[in-house]
Amino acid sequence: MVGITTKTIYATAALYQLSFCGQDETLKIKDIAEKANIPQRFLEQILLELKKKGILISTKGAFGGYKLAKPLEDIKLRDIMMILENDNCSDICKTNNSVLKLFWKELQTNLNTVFDIPLSEFKKYEEKINQTLNFSI
Numbered sequence: 001m002v003g004i005t006t007k008t009i010y011a012t013a014a015l016y017q018l019s020f021c022g023q024d025e026t027l028k029i030k031d032i033a034e035k036a037n038i039p040q041r042f043l044e045q046i047l048l049e050l051k052k053k054g055i056l057i058s059t060k061g062a063f064g065g066y067k068l069a070k071p072l073e074d075i076k077l078r079d080i081m082m083i084l085e086n087d088n089c090s091d092i093c094k095t096n097n098s099v100l101k102l103f104w105k106e107l108q109t110n111l112n113t114v115f116d117i118p119l120s121e122f123k124k125y126e127e128k129i130n131q132t133l134n135f136s137i
Contacts, residue, residue: 007084026065072120
């Protein structure tokens with residue numbers, strides 16, 4: 001079954017925390033892990049992979065940390081999944097049946113479309129949460 005792994009879920013949570021930083025600000029791994037409720041050692045591995053692929057920038061030193069390398073509008077969930085996970089659909093069809101091959105290929109195309117959502121969508125969900133909180137008071 002195609003699914004999203006814990007790595008992608010944690011990466012998304014970390015990127016959400018980093019979305020609050022200004023252009024000149026960074027967040028330390030310890031702070032990201034604490035705010036996003038992610039085990040720090042696991043987060044270190046995830047952030048390193050995202051840095052290698054140009055999603056994040058890191059700065060060393062006492063005032064160092066991580067920040068986004070590009071705007072959230074330019075980071076898609078599909079990009080994160082492709083960095084951190086295997087291509088879940090590429091090996092699904094293990095038969096020579098052309099009907100099944102076409103079926104799985106179309107499924108893969110549809111999944112790519114679904115996950116082609118920019119992480120700037122966080123703002124829409126923040127608005128929904130704020131509306132819900134306002135209605136429930």
